[in-house]
Amino acid sequence: MQTQVAPNLDNCLPESELSDEELLGSDAVPALVQDALIWCSLHGLLVGDKDGKNSGVTPGVGLVHAPVSLLPTPFPRPLFEQAVEVAPIFNELVDKVSQDSEFLFSTLERARKTDSFTAGLLDIYRATLDKGIKEDIRLGLHRSDYMLDKATGGLLQIELNTISSSFAALGTQVSRLHRHIVNRAGARSKLEPQNVPENASFEAMTDGIAEAWRQYGDDEAVVLFVVQPAERNMYDQLWMADRLWDAHGIRSVRRTLTEIEKDGALDGDRTLSISGQRVSVVYFRAGYTPTDYPSDTEWRARLLMEESSAVKCPSISYHLTGAKKIQQELARPGVLERFITNEKDAALLRRHFAGLWALEGEGSEEIIEKAIADPEGFVLKPQREGGGNNIYGSDVPAKLQELQGTDGLAAYILMQRIFPPVKKSYLLRGGEWSQQDTLSELGIFGTYLRNGEKVVINQPAGHLLRTKTASSNEGGVAAGYGVIDSPYLT
Ligand code: ADP
Numbered sequence: 001m002q003t004q005v006a007p008n009l010d011n012c013l014p015e016s017e018l019s020d021e022e023l024l025g026s027d028a029v030p031a032l033v034q035d036a037l038i039w040c041s042l043h044g045l046l047v048g049d050k051d052g053k054n055s056g057v058t059p060g061v062g063l064v065h066a067p068v069s070l071l072p073t074p075f076p077r078p079l080f081e082q083a084v085e086v087a088p089i090f091n092e093l094v095d096k097v098s099q100d101s102e103f104l105f106s107t108l109e110r111a112r113k114t115d116s117f118t119a120g121l122l123d124i125y126r127a128t129l130d131k132g133i134k135e136d137i138r139l140g141l142h143r144s145d146y147m148l149d150k151a152t153g154g155l156l157q158i159e160l161n162t163i164s165s166s167f168a169a170l171g172t173q174v175s176r177l178h179r180h181i182v183n184r185a186g187a188r189s190k191l192e193p194q195n196v197p198e199n200a201s202f203e204a205m206t207d208g209i210a211e212a213w214r215q216y217g218d219d220e221a222v223v224l225f226v227v228q229p230a231e232r233n234m235y236d237q238l239w240m241a242d243r244l245w246d247a248h249g250i251r252s253v254r255r256t257l258t259e260i261e262k263d264g265a266l267d268g269d270r271t272l273s274i275s276g277q278r279v280s281v282v283y284f285r286a287g288y289t290p291t292d293y294p295s296d297t298e299w300r301a302r303l304l305m306e307e308s309s310a311v312k313c314p315s316i317s318y319h320l321t322g323a324k325k326i327q328q329e330l331a332r333p334g335v336l337e338r339f340i341t342n343e344k345d346a347a348l349l350r351r352h353f354a355g356l357w358a359l360e361g362e363g364s365e366e367i368i369e370k371a372i373a374d375p376e377g378f379v380l381k382p383q384r385e386g387g388g389n390n391i392y393g394s395d396v397p398a399k400l401q402e403l404q405g406t407d408g409l410a411a412y413i414l415m416q417r418i419f420p421p422v423k424k425s426y427l428l429r430g431g432e433w434s435q436q437d438t439l440s441e442l443g444i445f446g447t448y449l450r451n452g453e454k455v456v457i458n459q460p461a462g463h464l465l466r467t468k469t470a471s472s473n474e475g476g477v478a479a480g481y482g483v484i485d486s487p488y489l490t
C-alpha cells in the first residue's frame, strides 16, 4: 500500500469532539430545527420534493427544504486550509493533463474496450482533434473532494470532479444557515459563529461563467445550461442563472441534450445557436452519466457543442481528465510530476493522494488478491460519476472474481478505503429531524479560466461539506442518505 506522509497535526481530528447534543443541549433542538426550516424556505435553500408531482420539471412546484445538518461539523482548520491552498494547483493539473491527448488516449484506451460510455466520450474527443477544433478559452469549475483519514490524521482526496460539480449555490446558503443557527443558539451552545468560515462558492463559480462569457466577447450571446430532463436539484442551478442576470446582465437558457439536438445549430464559423440565440458558454449540469445519453441523438448534441466555438464547461478533454482511471494513473510514481514540474506543488498534491491501483498491468494480480482477502480495506470504482456506482465490502471479491481474466478489469480501479471519524449529528430531511452517527466529505471548489496563454482566473472558490449516515457506503444527498453541511473550523 502506498504510504502517506502524515502531516504533523496532533489533536486536530475531531474524534473527541462533542456530539451535537452536547454542543447544544437536547431541549434546544426542536426550536432550532423550526428556525432552520423557516430559514431554508425563506432563503431558497430548496430542492424538488421526491413525492411532489413535476417537482423536477416545473420550478416553484413541489419544493421542500434541502436536506441539511442542523449544525456545522467540526473540521480541523489546518487541513481545511491545506485543501484550499492546493485548489489552484489541482486546477493547473487539470489544464495540463487535458492538453496531453496522447496521455488521455493511452490511459483510457483499455477501458474503452468494455465501457461504451468512456468510448463515446473518447470518440467525441478524437473527432474534435481530427477537425482541428482549437479552444482558446477554457473554463474549469471543479470540486476536489476529501475525507479525513483517521489512521494517519491526514486529509485524502476521494476524487476530483471536472463536470457538473454541484451544490456551489446551496452550499453557500448552508454556510449562512449555520451562522444563523449558531447565532440563534447563542450562549446555550459551545459554538462561535466566527468559526463557520465565509463561503462564496455560489458567487465564485457563477462569476467564473460570467468572466468566460466576457472573454468570448459577444454581448448578445446567452449561457446554455445543459440539464437533465427531470432535476430535483434545479434550484442550485437556478440560483446561478439568477446571479448571471442580476450581477452581470447575462441571459441564460436551459436545455436537455435531446432538446439541443433539435434546437441547436452551428453556422459557418462554428458559432453555436439554440433556437436562434447565439451561445457563448455551455455549462454542463448533465452529460456525465450514461443515462444522459439514451440514444444517438444525445451523443450528436454533445458533438455539436464540442465542435462549436462556444466555451465548454467542461470541454471534452477536461471531462476526460476527471476520470477515475486518470486519477489512478496520476498517482503512480513520477506521473503527476510530469505535469506539475514544481516539486513543492507536486508534493503538496501528493500529500492528499490515497492508495490507488490499476487492475491490469504489472503488479495488479497482487493487489487483486489483497482486495479479495481484505475487501473492507478497498473500494472498487468504475469510470462513472454521480454517485451510487462503487462497490464495497463483501461485493468486492465477487466482482473482482467475475472480472478476473477479462478486459473488463480495465474499466475499474481499486482505491484504499478511507475511514473518517464518526460523529453524532442532527440531520434534517423532509421537515423531520433525527440524530445519527455520521461521517463527512469536504469539497473544495476551484475556478480556472484561460484565454490563449493568459490565465485569467485560477483560484479556490469556496467549499461544501456533505455529511452522511456512517452506515451508508455512498450516501448521496439526492439518494436520501446524505445532507448538505458546512465545516466548523477547530
Ligand atoms: P462519484 O463520482 O460517483 O461521486 P466518488 O469517488 O466520489 O464517485 O464516490 C462516491 C462516494 O463513495 C463518495 O462520496 C464517498 O462517500 C464514497 N467513497 C468513494 N471513495 C471512497 C474511499 N476511497 N473511501 C471511502 N469512501 C469512499
Ligand code: MG
Pocket (backbone or CB within 6 Å): 159, 160, 161, 384, 385, 386, 387
Ligand atoms: Mg464525481
Ligand code: MG
Pocket (backbone or CB within 6 Å): 145, 159, 386, 387
Ligand atoms: Mg463524488
